[in-house]
Amino acid sequence: SVSVQRLCCIGAGYVGGPTAAVIALHNPHVRVTVVDRDEKRINAWKGKHLPIHEPGLNDVVRAARDGLCGRKAEHERRDYANHAQAREESVRQPNLFFSTACTQTIAESDMIFISVNTPTKVRGVGAGRATDMTALEGAVRDVAMHARPGTILVEKSTVPCKTGQLIKDILEAYRPGVSFSILSNPEFLSEGTAVRDLMRPDRVILGCESTISGHRAAAALANLYAAWVPRSKIAPINIWSSELCKLTANAMLAQRISSINSISAICERTGADVSEIAKSIGMDARIGPQFLKAGLGFGGSCFRKDIASLTYLAESLGLPEVAAYWQQVITMNNFQRDRFARSVISSLHNTLRGKKIAILGYAFKKDTGDARESPALDVIRILLEENPNSIAIFDPLCSEADIVRELRAVDSETEIMQPRGPVEIVSDPYTACADSNAVLVLTDWDMFKLRKSNRAVQSKVEEHQFDGAAPTTILQLRHKADKIPVPAATLLTPPHTPDMKGASLETEARLMPEPACPPECV
Ligand code: NAD
Structure with missing residues (x-):
């Protein structure tokens, strides 16, 4: 299967930041960069006071971002028992980065997570109920214009069923004839327990197209998760089921x-x-x-x-x-x-x-x-x-x-x-x-x-x-x-x-x- 060296996560919010940090922590060989248009948010992720509060998050981010490990970060890790990997290593190279350089990071990555906001539309057709796809569309457009052929695109945001098709259409419109793989990997974390949920997920759902390239892409993502999640909990399913199972x-x-x-x-x-x-x-x-x-x-x-x-x-x-x-x-x-x-x-x-x-x-x-x-x-x-x-x-x-x-x-x-x-x-x-x-x-x-x-x-x-x-x-x-x-x-x-x-x-x-x-x- 494809081996991921560089992962980009678009959207440094409640999902993007913690998810990228946990993946980086468990995959020290993968360079993970979280990008966002919001400069203030990115600076906060780079700084001392993270933009979101989650128990255990400081610890994980600092270990992956600053390469802090062993005794240095021990006092912060006390409360977080399930942190074996970082504790064992006394030195690690930083592999988690935060940046506003969206297009450049997209162009350098093998896999791109889309974890942008998908709120409810407030006006127009379907106002109050339909999902506002503006941010997602913008992110996919950036990917279409800048990503290398063959890049794997992962829907992390919660989206309506059949969004994979919409993404395909946008990609085709901007880069006709270029092939990308699309996966659905909905996030089930809860705010307040995000780190715990990411560290010990009940399951990881991987929705893929049933083509050879779809299965290859799913295997590449499964390998990242398998660094800390038992294989029995990683479930490959049909991409539409995956999108719909999050809403369900x-x-x-x-x-x-x-x-x-x-x-x-x-x-x-x-x-x-x-x-x-x-x-x-x-x-x-x-x-x-x-x-x-x-x-x-x-x-x-x-x-x-x-x-x-x-x-x-x-x-x-x-x-x-x-x-x-x-x-x-x-x-x-x-x-x-x-x-x-x-x-x-x-x-x-x-x-x-x-x-x-x-x-x-x-x-x-x-x-x-x-x-x-x-x-x-x-x-x-x-x-x-x-x-x-x-x-x-x-x-x-x-x-x-x-x-x-x-x-x-x-x-x-x-x-x-x-x-x-x-x-x-x-x-x-x-x-x-x-x-x-x-x-x-x-x-x-x-x-x-x-x-x-x-x-x-x-x-x-x-x-x-x-x-x-x-x-x-x-x-x-x-x-x-x-x-x-x-x-x-x-x-x-x-x-x-x-x-x-x-x-x-x-x-x-x-x-x-x-x-x-x-x-x-x-
Ligand atoms: P958020 O609003 O905290 O973060 C989204 C970020 O994406 C923002 O910082 C925004 O600036 C950035 N962004 C938007 N468009 C962009 C673009 N084109 N390029 C770069 N950055 C862009 O949202 P969130 O709470 O992290 O949720 C993200 C998705 O995950 C949503 O679909 C949500 O439904 C889903 N989700 C959220 C939770 C949760 O507990 N918050 C849990 C599971 C799933």
């Missing part, structure tokens, strides 16, 4: 979340307990326990857009019943947030005027600083309609700029940020909670976890210990917790914290009554 996987995971959330709504009206139900049904081996925590619903940049893409695909194929079936998963997701936000408002006597709401956690799940598609945004949007005096948001990782960008996208007309608007983003949870009428815990960050022993006493936030895994922050918080009183806060913690890979938060809005009411009457 995300749709099925999201569907479980919407299914259990629909049951949570019934529970709240009947006295049944959704966590008991989830536990009971999860013990059935046919169902399994994962993705069964009721919550605010799924968030993040993938689930909603991938289901939208699937419904659009079904509709374009003349299958309205199939489209309607999957659309319902999104409907249920929206219903859940709406329900939670409205329960917050009703527990505050149906008015937020003159009141302050603290929001702990903005990211769609813990351990990521990705502010895109957060369920918190929908909750905030509904709360804003009630004209609260202020909404103070604290998140340990999401940057202020990212949160503000997301909030402004909801309403570009009105100024919602302080000093003219009600929303402020604060740098510690105590400032957020001070003098608030309600504290909403909207991300399952460990630092917001309540100690079991404190669950019964929920009328004052200072009586809750912040618990969790990030040692230094938490010590400070515990220390401060004794000092900063948070009078009369109503704690609205949806107690179910999902453990899910893909997304979601917590729901079961067990609302505390206004402070006058003692805890027992909840």
